[in-house]
Amino acid sequence: MSIKEVQSLPGFREFYPESCAVRNYIFDMWRNVAHRYGFAEWEGPVLEPTDLYRRKSGDEIAGQLFCFEDKGGRDVSLRPELTPSLARMAVAKQREYKKPLRWFEIGACFRYEKPQKGRLREFYQFNCDMLGESAPAIDAELIALAIDVMTGFGFTKEHFAVRLSDRNIWKRFMQEAGVPEENETTLLQIIDKLERTRPDVLDTQLQAIGTSLAAVQEFTASKAETEAVTTVRQQLEARGFGDFVSVDLSIVRGLAYYTGVVFEIFDCQGDMRAVAGGGRYDNLAKLIGGSDMPAAGFAMGDVVIGNFIEETPVAKAKLDAYVKAASELDAYVIVASEERRPDALGIVQKLRSAGLRVDFALTAAKVGKQFQSAEQRNARLAVIVGDEFPEVSIKNLTTREEVKTTSDGVVEAIQHALA
């Protein structure tokens, strides 16, 4: 059977070392920034009862769920996002943790959709959440974290922007415009699509629920703020992040469970795609069957941010530097004389014990070949072990300088040469 007869599934990922290094770069950045904000890492199940997602989002998302029946007849789904599992876990052990919780997860998520740019069937989400606190300070904290991730990747205010809003502002609009309360969900769905629907269609839809496109446009232009938005904005300004943030009432987020402040991070170079998004979900814990627990969070996906990094030269340069460093070898031990292989192995091991990254030729090969291998393996130094043993040579593969040392002093000499 040829290898092609069993292909990987569409939209699922295979990480060869090069792309795995890129992935790790993104993960490291996420993890490091989260740690700087005092967040603890957690992980939930990859497979969940389908009900967990139906309950909070409604049946209309079932078509995008990667769901199937397991051998026990259970209706199960690969997680399409991390928040519902988080809400359940946090509710279950609510009393065991001091509030607010600062939790983050990096986990694979799955959505059954046609793969295309920025969207695959398998992707990683970085999810940061704070639970058990209703003050807008946590919204500001989360947005600050997201901004630090972006600047960590090398992005500046020329590249991205945070658009901030509050779903509750539309309640005010509905009262002022006389839109019946039961139309709230419909209104928010229309607002969510403000930028990608034709104006005449929008107007028709809005007329149907008792308002008009003109009224909506006038309202968004007012840049009205709720108290929460004002607080968040001021706290971000106090951190020096004011340049990144602007109020945009058309941001309401698609998810049904958001209840208050919402925000999205946009790529303002290209097509204004959202690279991260989140907000308040004070009712989710209750929806899932727990007691009330105010909460907020955001998610960032590896595919979109990966594309964004690749397309932005300053960010790409940082990524490349990381990838190069990750593949680098401190030393390549050259067995110049086969009789000295045991001694060479001793040195290899000694260097590895000292924490250095070391490789060597496993089988007899000409010295020239071994140098070539050292070069190709991206080694900084070559350690030549030959007939002169216990004298060994250390050659800097960049400067071509060569120094001699002894077997006993080789670790120190290498560390010195690498410094």
Next chain:
RNA sequence: GUGACCGUAGCUCAGUCGGUAGAGCCCCGGUUUGUGGUACCGGUUGUCGCGGGUUCGAGCCCCGUCGGUCACCCCA
């Protein structure tokens, strides 16, 4: 789910008017045996995605299918 475009060597691709395939890169070996990146020489490589049809003859034309890319839809 809908649509457009694309599938030829491990990779990037060429292949004319239908006459059973080629280049570059990569990889391996060599340029007289203990010092690398260049150069030169040599070598391996294909069910032309798969299945059917038209034809004396299909990589090329037609149908289907699978896969890929992009867009729409949707976006948790």
